[in-house]
Amino acid sequence: MVMKKFLNDPQRVTNELLEGYALCYPQKIKLVSEKIVVRATPKSKDKVAIITLGGAGHEPALSGFVGEGMLDASVVGDIFAAPGAPKVVEALRMFRDYKGIILVVLNHEGDQRNANMALLMANKEGIQVSKIVTAEDIAPGIDAPAADRRGLGGCIPLIKIIGAAAEQGMDVDQILELGERFNKRMATLAVTLKVATHPQAGQEIGALGDDQMEIGMGQHGEGGGNGPEPMQSADWVAETMVKKLIRAVDAKKGEKIALIINGSGATTLMEMFVVFRKAYEIVTGEGIEVAASQCAEILTVQEAAGFQMFIGVFDDETLALYNAPSDAPYWTVR
Amino acid sequence: MVMKKFLNDPQRVTNELLEGYALCYPQKIKLVSEKIVVRATPKSKDKVAIITLGGAGHEPALSGFVGEGMLDASVVGDIFAAPGAPKVVEALRMFRDYKGIILVVLNHEGDQRNANMALLMANKEGIQVSKIVTAEDIAPGIDAPAADRRGLGGCIPLIKIIGAAAEQGMDVDQILELGERFNKRMATLAVTLKVATHPQAGQEIGALGDDQMEIGMGQHGEGGGNGPEPMQSADWVAETMVKKLIRAVDAKKGEKIALIINGSGATTLMEMFVVFRKAYEIVTGEGIEVAASQCAEILTVQEAAGFQMFIGVFDDETLALYNAPSDAPYWTVR
Amino acid sequence: MTTEFTKDVLLKALRLALASVEEHFDELNALDAATGDGDHGTAIVATMKAAVEAAEQPAGLSDTLSNIAMGIMSATGGSTSSLNGSFYMGLSSGAVAEALTPSQTVAMLQSGLDMMKTTTNAVVGDKTMMDAMIPAIEAASSTLASNSGATLSELFAASAVAAREGAAKTADYVAKFGRARNLGERSKGSCDAGATSLALIFQAFADAVAEG
Amino acid sequence: MTTEFTKDVLLKALRLALASVEEHFDELNALDAATGDGDHGTAIVATMKAAVEAAEQPAGLSDTLSNIAMGIMSATGGSTSSLNGSFYMGLSSGAVAEALTPSQTVAMLQSGLDMMKTTTNAVVGDKTMMDAMIPAIEAASSTLASNSGATLSELFAASAVAAREGAAKTADYVAKFGRARNLGERSKGSCDAGATSLALIFQAFADAVAEG
Numbered sequence A, B: 001m002v003m004k005k006f007l008n009d010p011q012r013v014t015n016e017l018l019e020g021y022a023l024c025y026p027q028k029i030k031l032v033s034e035k036i037v038v039r040a041t042p043k044s045k046d047k048v049a050i051i052t053l054g055g056a057g058h059e060p061a062l063s064g065f066v067g068e069g070m071l072d073a074s075v076v077g078d079i080f081a082a083p084g085a086p087k088v089v090e091a092l093r094m095f096r097d098y099k100g101i102i103l104v105v106l107n108h109e110g111d112q113r114n115a116n117m118a119l120l121m122a123n124k125e126g127i128q129v130s131k132i133v134t135a136e137d138i139a140p141g142i143d144a145p146a147a148d149r150r151g152l153g154g155c156i157p158l159i160k161i162i163g164a165a166a167e168q169g170m171d172v173d174q175i176l177e178l179g180e181r182f183n184k185r186m187a188t189l190a191v192t193l194k195v196a197t198h199p200q201a202g203q204e205i206g207a208l209g210d211d212q213m214e215i216g217m218g219q220h221g222e223g224g225g226n227g228p229e230p231m232q233s234a235d236w237v238a239e240t241m242v243k244k245l246i247r248a249v250d251a252k253k254g255e256k257i258a259l260i261i262n263g264s265g266a267t268t269l270m271e272m273f274v275v276f277r278k279a280y281e282i283v284t285g286e287g288i289e290v291a292a293s294q295c296a297e298i299l300t301v302q303e304a305a306g307f308q309m310f311i312g313v314f315d316d317e318t319l320a321l322y323n324a325p326s327d328a329p330y331w332t333v334r
Numbered sequence C, D: 001m002t003t004e005f006t007k008d009v010l011l012k013a014l015r016l017a018l019a020s021v022e023e024h025f026d027e028l029n030a031l032d033a034a035t036g037d038g039d040h041g042t043a044i045v046a047t048m049k050a051a052v053e054a055a056e057q058p059a060g061l062s063d064t065l066s067n068i069a070m071g072i073m074s075a076t077g078g079s080t081s082s083l084n085g086s087f088y089m090g091l092s093s094g095a096v097a098e099a100l101t102p103s104q105t106v107a108m109l110q111s112g113l114d115m116m117k118t119t120t121n122a123v124v125g126d127k128t129m130m131d132a133m134i135p136a137i138e139a140a141s142s143t144l145a146s147n148s149g150a151t152l153s154e155l156f157a158a159s160a161v162a163a164r165e166g167a168a169k170t171a172d173y174v175a176k177f178g179r180a181r182n183l184g185e186r187s188k189g190s191c192d193a194g195a196t197s198l199a200l201i202f203q204a205f206a207d208a209v210a211e212g
Ligand SMILES: Nc1ncnc2c1ncn2[C@@H]1O[C@H](COP(=O)(O)OP(=O)(O)O)[C@@H](O)[C@H]1O
Pocket: B080, B081, B082, B109, B110, C032, C036, C037, C038, C039, C040, C041, C043, C044, C077, C078, C079, C080, C083, C120, C121, C122, C127, C128, C129, C130, C177, C178, C179, C192, C193, C194, C195
């Protein structure tokens, strides 16, 4: 079967998409060395640089969040594949004279391995880099060890917060402390209705029946929940997921949270709003305040239908940073 | 077959999505009288109000663009159905004391009829309203009469421009003149790979074979091009479409344009970037300058795969207005 | 059997019409999906629901008809809303008494059609609901012209047949209005959704009048 | 038949390996799609391409092996990149001459495995490429231990068999590492993609050595 995607040579898709992205937002970002996205105008060196790495195919993540108030650089691999360590080191070198470097790494085998290898290599060159690992998927259970949890879309609100902190001139330790504070109290859970097609391999990843959904599926169609189950109403799904998330972050009455519905690809904003409505009702029904919210595609998985629901608990400082100005192509705050 | 959508009672979907939307962006917009989206903080009455109307199911359009620098109100119908005239009149009444009212109407049978009826009714109540009709679909041919052309996503960049003009205090005549200037030189063409499912009726709209695409399809899966044809590469599609659009707007060497790839739903940002890359190459190859660009889902058609390509020719004034600040939930410019 | 057109007959007819379009919900959506946006079943069910609700309120015949028009336009949008709204608005002006004789009824129907014509230029052959509406009204009027003693039931029966035949012919037409217009020749082959629903509605009116 | 492991043998083996993973491209993607993200075919083809390109450059055996390691890590990412990279890095340290005797070759393979182990804790039974790698190296080493006159060809033949058998067993294992880990019991039933591709690669090495 022909892939229903707009592609040229599938092996060149990552290069082409990055080229297109750079041509589309030249005032904000640029592409260097084929796979490294940086700001069009770098920030001043007396600030800490925030860098991330990850596979392509999840647009706008992660490169869509390079820009004032968020990332300084995003190192891109091929589709669903973390970049190799040498490319990451190349990016780290660009920021060696900055006040500091923080690398945000999502917890996936490939991302971790290549990041760790890159840190070793950078270290040998005398480049000091700190790392924040996000592993907020609660599919394996809310008490599962961090090593078992995947990093899903929660890295992006976290990047928003530490990116703003870096912009304000905080030093590495302050930013790390702040980041870990938010990191500890954030959680994501995904649900899938239709699986994605791998744009290079051309085949569907995973499988779901015509009347099935799977809560807890990973970012590419890898399972991880309790397996496929019959489809349910939007309200049922929203309620089931948000209750788990509230418990996972242990949000208490009076606390302020971010509530984000992140579409996977084919799921419409219409549906996200319907889901958000119910999740909001449950959250506020427990006396928790939704201080910031969003329904959008921030980290997608090709044309998969489904969404990730995210909750992160704020304190006054993280909330202010979350709301601080930013000018990344896919996250603008005035 | 079960619909692969997150829904509750399909008959309540429009209400629920609008409620969710309003809960998600309370700092920016609010919902009044069930189907009218207005700004959370209205602009001052010594400015012209910009209002639009249209069916739901195309999120974020049109209500996603209510906010500072863009729309003052969006009157929403049911899924794919323009609102009835009485609801439109209700919205118009809210702005009767403003410096003026401009209603933006997309050229679709239902939108036109209900808008015209509403204008008659408003007129009887002494409310003066001016109208801008967008009809920039070039599927019926670049020389087709305006009556035969559908209004597609081009209304949104137009709203961006006239919204900024209204914000700056221009009067109705100035804004109309400006709007018509841009309107005359904008064009959209759509391509579809997979058709949409109607969220209430539950069935697919139109039909496309496994290896087929259709250039010129309308906003919901209605045909209008030359019918289905075999799928082609992203570059082929981009080139074919952009060349027609350049001719339609008669963009000349040295002129500045907006180039927008607007995803229909399931088509990924990755693909849009790949398409953009080629379109950009062709445009700039003809000496035309891409002064503003975007790859995003601004007007969607459920989970249809495909996109609308948009070109609008700027002059200095319209370009400055396009780049002016705005703070709508789905179009923020710093 | 009913001899005069009254509010009771109207209410009964609208209820039958609602049941009929509900029964054909999927079929009407599918017809619209072939050439339009797949929602005419949804739209016409909402339209007839609004009509029934308005007709259930206490009011005379003419006021009821204008309440129906407003009710339709308030409850629904899209193409059908204003077309149907103007039809009932026209009926309202034509309803000169609480109980209309056959000839007054034909005049009322004609008034409905006239009002619609102020909002659409579609004529027979353009593949719209007018392909059912125009022949239906003409059939009532010509039945009366050829037999001045024709009963209400004969009038509506003739309308129903004409509407059904008119709707059936739309399969051969190329659409000139509405969302199907852009399809050109490709719009041939399936019946127009709006004409099909209107034929169902005229049949419901004929049934209501016949049953009394 | 080859008696010593040289750069020529290496290049030949890598070319055969590339051809083999290319041939099994869809199958490897499909295996990964069952429990992971469907791209292991893509990743391993890119890996072996990078390896061949690096091996085609003029350099001695040890340098070639370290160039291969860097080439792989530069060209590809994901889980396989650093695992394969560290394997070739380890081989490079173990390549003490330009032409290795059977026992030097076994020592080199052991050095590759040791380096890999510094970057992964996966052991046999964890449903990863280690299920092919560990038995393959052990087979070469125990073949030599039981017969100190074993030829290069016998060593690699034993490795290939062990890798294939090790990969086949992964179908019964529950994944403990990589993207499949979250599946738990549901990861059973299909072979691990990385172990399967490694078995193909060991077979290619055996073939290259045998053909000489
Ligand atoms: N200009 C027109 N005149 C008469 N009937 C029309 C016209 N435009 C559309 N229609 C009718 O409306 C029907 C479609 O109605 P519906 O699907 O409810 O509205 P929408 O097109 O807004 O989705 C068509 O099948 C046709 O019968």
